Amino acid sequence: MNAATPLPPKPVADRDTQPFWDAVAERRLVVQRCSKCGRWIWQPRPLCPTCHAADPVWTDVSGDARVVSWTVLHPPVLTVWHDKLPFVILLVELDDAPGVRMIGQLVDAAGDLLQTDGTAQGIDFGAGVSLRWRVDEAGQTLPAWTVS
Amino acid sequence: MTIRNKNRQPVVAGVHGLPYSKDIGMTERHSGALAILGALDDAGLTVNDVEGLTRYVWQPTTEMEMARVTGIPNLKWFGAQDYGGGAGPPTVALACAAIELGLIDVAVVWRSRNRSSGGRPWAGQMLAEGQDQFERPFGIVRPADGIALIVRLWMKQFGWTREDFGQVAITVRGHANRNPMAMMRAKTLDMEQYLASRMIAEPLCLFDNCLETDGALAIVLVAAERARDLNAKHPPAYVTGYALGSGPEVYAMTNYYGERLGDSPNAYVAPELWKNTGLKPEDIDVVQIYDAFTPQVPLFFQEFGFCGEGEGAQYLKSDECIPYNTSGGGLSEAYVHGFNLIVEGARQVRGDSPSQVEDVKHTVVTGGNVVPTGALVLSKEPW
Numbered sequence: 001m002n003a004a005t006p007l008p009p010k011p012v013a014d015r016d017t018q019p020f021w022d023a024v025a026e027r028r029l030v031v032q033r034c035s036k037c038g039r040w041i042w043q044p045r046p047l048c049p050t051c052h053a054a055d056p057v058w059t060d061v062s063g064d065a066r067v068v069s070w071t072v073l074h075p076p077v078l079t080v081w082h083d084k085l086p087f088v089i090l091l092v093e094l095d096d097a098p099g100v101r102m103i104g105q106l107v108d109a110a111g112d113l114l115q116t117d118g119t120a121q122g123i124d125f126g127a128g129v130s131l132r133w134r135v136d137e138a139g140q141t142l143p144a145w146t147v148s
Numbered sequence: 149m150t151i152r153n154k155n156r157q158p159v160v161a162g163v164h165g166l167p168y169s170k171d172i173g174m175t176e177r178h179s180g181a182l183a184i185l186g187a188l189d190d191a192g193l194t195v196n197d198v199e200g201l202t203r204y205v206w207q208p209t210t211e212m213e214m215a216r217v218t219g220i221p222n223l224k225w226f227g228a229q230d231y232g233g234g235a236g237p238p239t240v241a242l243a244c245a246a247i248e249l250g251l252i253d254v255a256v257v258w259r260s261r262n263r264s265s266g267g268r269p270w271a272g273q274m275l276a277e278g279q280d281q282f283e284r285p286f287g288i289v290r291p292a293d294g295i296a297l298i299v300r301l302w303m304k305q306f307g308w309t310r311e312d313f314g315q316v317a318i319t320v321r322g323h324a325n326r327n328p329m330a331m332m333r334a335k336t337l338d339m340e341q342y343l344a345s346r347m348i349a350e351p352l353c354l355f356d357n358c359l360e361t362d363g364a365l366a367i368v369l370v371a372a373e374r375a376r377d378l379n380a381k382h383p384p385a386y387v388t389g390y391a392l393g394s395g396p397e398v399y400a401m402t403n404y405y406g407e408r409l410g411d412s413p414n415a416y417v418a419p420e421l422w423k424n425t426g427l428k429p430e431d432i433d434v435v436q437i438y439d440a441f442t443p444q445v446p447l448f449f450q451e452f453g454f455c456g457e458g459e460g461a462q463y464l465k466s467d468e469c470i471p472y473n474t475s476g477g478g479l480s481e482a483y484v485h486g487f488n489l490i491v492e493g494a495r496q497v498r499g500d501s502p503s504q505v506e507d508v509k510h511t512v513v514t515g516g517n518v519v520p521t522g523a524l525v526l527s528k529e530p531w
Contacts, residue, residue: 009276009284017281042405043282069404071296072350078271078289089287091297091404101405103286117350125304142285 006080007138017044019058027133029063029143031097032056040097061100063131065092065145067124068101072117080137088118090145092129107132107144121147150389150424151248152531155373158244160385160494160526162191162368168331168482171265172362177209179364180260181217187366192379193254200225200255202242204235204485207259214258225252231400233440233516234413236486237524241390243369244524253374259487260364268360279399291440292357294401295518296349299443301410303351305458306446310351312461313442314342317355317479319464320439324476327502331359332480355479356442363484365491372530385497388427388510388531390524391420400519412444414517418452425525427510429454432525434470434496434505436489436513439477444517448472452512452523474503489513493526 013021023030032041034048035057041048048056069091077085088106093099106114106121111132114121129145136142164186166172166179188194198220201211209217211226225246229238236259243255263269270291276284288294302308321337324330337355345354375384393416397406403413422428429452437448446460454470455463463469475481475492482488493513495501509528515521 007274009280009289010274011281011285012275012277013281014277043279068409069297069300071293071300072347073287073293074347074349077287081287087287089293089297099407101409103283103288103402105286136285140285 006078008078008080008136008140010138010140016046020044023058024141024143027141029061029131030058031061031094031100033059033097040100042097042100042102061094061096063143064095064148065129065131066095067127067129068093070118070123084113084115086117087113087115088123090129092145102143104142104144105134107134107146109146111135111144123147153248154531155371156248156250157372157531158247158369158387159372159375160367160387161370161375161378161380162187162189162193163366163491163494164190165329165365165488165491166363168329168361168363169264170362172262172364176260176262176364177213177217179362180209180214180258180366183260183364183366184214184218184256184258187256187368190381191368191370192381193368195220197254198256199223199252200243200246202226202239202255202257203228204239204259205230206232206235206485209260225255231519231521233438233485234519234521236438236490236515237390237513237522238392238515240367240369240387240490240524241392241522244387244390247369247371253371255369256366257369258364258366259485261484262362263483264360264362279402283402288402290349291401292349292352295441296352298404298410298518299441300351302443302447305410306460307458308443308446308461310343310353311339312446312464313356314339315464316439316442316445317342320473320477321480323474323503324480327475327481329502330476330481331361332476352441358440358478358483359480361482361484363482363488365484365487367490367494382498382500385494385526386528386530388525388527389421389425390522391417391424392522393417393420394520398520403518412447412451412517413519413521414448414451414514414523417521417523421512421523421525422453427525432470432510432512433508434474434511435472436474436477436493436511437472438486438489438514438516439473439479440483440516442479445472447517448514451517471503471505474501474505486515497526497528
């Protein structure tokens with residue numbers, strides 16, 4: 001990493017994941033669902049791993065979720081995040097897509113990264129969270145969650 | 149049941165490790181070659197005897213490069229095993245399987261890594277591809293970040309505490325204090341220091357994380373019928389068996405998308421290892437557990453059936469707990485992707501460990517249990 005222009009890791013989409021990032025750019029959260037057996041699929045893949053039906057359908061979800069687990073980051077981290085510590089990374093399970101768990105940062109209601117260990121926000125197992133959109137230091141839009 | 153031919157049983161005939169350091173002052177090509185040559189010397193063999201070389205996918209020098217550097221004239225068997233620190237026992241297994249099949253008689257497995265002076269592999273990460281695109285941009289960059297989320301779940305599920313993890317860190321530090329090779333040979337650790345240490349990725353603190361080390365180690369594997377004629381410097385350690393496992397919906401380091409949240413791939417390795425070896429936990433005298441992070445230790449004991457599910461931390465405190473990570477492990481001897489655990493396993497069987505356990509018949513060595521992985525059993529006696 002160039003210390004003069006620190007940037008966060010950049011997501012690199014491929015043919016199987018591009019629709020997810022295209023939706024994110026429109027501030028929509030989508031998850032694949034098998035049109036044949038109804039299975040929710042995460043992370044994205046080209047076939048349903050249960051019934052092997054092709055082209056799982058990208059389906060809009062609300063992003064309402066529950067906290068499954070979390071960590072709080074401390075140094076040493078990438079330079080770009082040094083002055084933002086501590087912050088919380090959540091593992092959430094989506095209400096609309098049972099069994100689908102995603103990673104996201106804890107943000108405020110406006111979608112800005114919170115400098116916190118999560119205590120003030122009441123982060124705990126099962127805490128309800130809502131989807132927000134965070135624009136990172138490289139201008140990349142990312143799904144993120146705020147306490148409901 | 150696996151097929152067993154006494155003549156073809158793989159034997160660890162030689163081991164070697166270079167002194168560990170923060171800056172070893174040579175390339176991984178150089179240190180790896182010295183480790184390979186040292187292990188061959190320990191076994192009473194030369195490069196002309198070597199027919200197979202296997203490595204970790206993360207090893208920056210290929211089998212061909214090491215053959216060129218050391219002058220191995222021809223390789224009949226080679227290959228690499230993936231998934232970071234999960235690759236140790238699987239890389240040994242890849243060589244053992246070829247020996248058991250009769251394809252080769254002599255193989256060398258090595259790991260050389262400048263994990264300290266070479267910098268952190270994640271420090272320069274800019275592009276997040278594959279599974280990483282859904283994790284790294286969100287802050288899951290260091291190995292500790294990925295596992296911290298799972299550790300918090302284990303703590304909730306099993307009632308584990310930070311003091312339980314501290315007990316692991318302190319126990320292996322005690323072993324390191326008896327090991328003249330260990331990076332932490334001169335530094336003691338107590339619970340007060342452990343609890344006061346800085347956080348890295350909550351709930352993991354500094355002493356829950358392994359070291360960052362430059363190191364190079366190798367072992368020589370020989371078919372039993374060939375091993376009988378060797379002029380080796382130490383008694384042999386017999387490979388009684390091994391197993392690999394992934395489990396369903398597996399991800400490296402971030403294994404939290406599947407149905408069985410909290411399981412590690414070792415939950416799938418363990419029953420195969422007991423089946424393949426015909427052994428059970430009560431037969432094992434000492435273990436070398438992959439310990440990039442302290443919570444992997446109590447998880448090992450419960451996933452391999454040394455105690456019941458959720459009882460790993462209680463087991464560690466009980467009188468039944470067998471010695472583990474007797475060289476200091478990744479936490480306090482050196483972090484060389486678990487290869488020092490393989491060498492220490494062989495030493496316990498041979499009788500030249502710095503913390504020698506009396507009358508060792510069998511020892512288990514494992515690979516990293518938050519990635520696809522494997523385990524093996526080394527024994528005093530043949531099949």
